[in-house]
Every structure is written in C-alpha cells, then in structure tokens.
Amino acid sequence: MKKSTLAAVGLAAALGLAACSDQTQQSMANDADNAAADANATMREAGSDVDAAFESAERSTENAADATGRALERAGDATANAADRAADATGNALVSAGNTIRD
Template sequence: MRKTTIAALTAVAALGLSACSEKTQDNAAKTAESAGDDAQAAGAAAGDAAADGANAVGTAAANGAKAVGNAADKAAASTDEMGAKAEDARARVEADAHNESVAEAKKD
C-alpha cells in the first residue's frame, strides 16, 4: 500500500510539474509575442519619425529656394533700375557735351 501511495503522489507531482511547465511555456510564448509586437511598434514609430523628418527637410528646402528666388528677383529689379538711372545720366552728360536735348542724346 505504501508503494501505491508513493507512486500515486509521484504521478500527481509529475502532472503538476508538467502543467506548470506548460503554463511557463505559454507565458514565455506570450512574452516573446509581446516583445515582437513592441519591436514592430518601435520600428513603425521610427519609420514615421524618419518620414516626418524627410518631409520637414523638403519643406525647408522649398522655402529656402523660394526665398532665394525672391531675393534674385529683387536684385534683378534693382539692377534694372540702376541701369536706367545710369542711361539717363549718360544721356544728360552727352546732351550737355553736344549742346542737344536729352531725348536727342538718348537716340544716339
């Protein structure tokens, strides 16, 4: 009888250990799955951050190019204005030198 009781207790203990081991395996699988999900979410967040950064760089470059274009337009307008003033001054000097009107000097 003693051997039967010991065998029964051993069987119960073995079943308890195997159930515990199965539960541990399930928990380990859930932990691994959760870690994988976390890694995937972190990767997606990093990808989104990289895309946002690239968009910001593109926007900054476009704004910079627009500002350079505006500055070039202003410089061209100023150059045109200076050219017109220089031509008027040249015509006045020529008109005085040749004793003619400024309009006649501009035709020359």
C-alpha cells in the first residue's frame, strides 16, 4: 500500500474512534446521571420509610402509654373502693362492738 493510502485509512480509523469515543463518553455520562438520579430517589424513599417507621413507633408508644394510664387509673379506683369498703366494715364492726358492750 502506498503511504498516502495508509495515512488516509489511519486517519479515517482515528476519526471513527474519536467519534465513537464521544458517543461512548456521552453514553457513560448519561448512565452516570441516571444512576445518580436512581440513588437519590432511593435515598429519598428510604428516608420517607424511616420517617414513617418512626411515626408508627411513636403512635404505638403513645397508645401503650395511654393504655397503661387507663389501667393504672382503674387499679387506683379499685384500690380506693376496696379501702372505702374496708373502712366501712371496720366502722360497722366498731359500732357493733360498742353496741354489744353497751347492752
């Protein structure tokens, strides 16, 4: 082959590779942008999921605290009622004992 033909073929190959390289670079840049966008979307969704989990845990904790408060209130009421009945029974027993002594 002549040197000029070889140079022309080499120049054409180099230009083809250069053009291909730009396309490849653009494609890689687009892929990187898409991957970054996907990663950002995934992180936002993960953040939303974590927020939702904390809100659910907070509601559960509040519900448990409310239930505990109601149970303690019922227990306090029951204790107060039992103490009232015991006081009444003691008072009645003392009145009965006093009546027995007096008679």
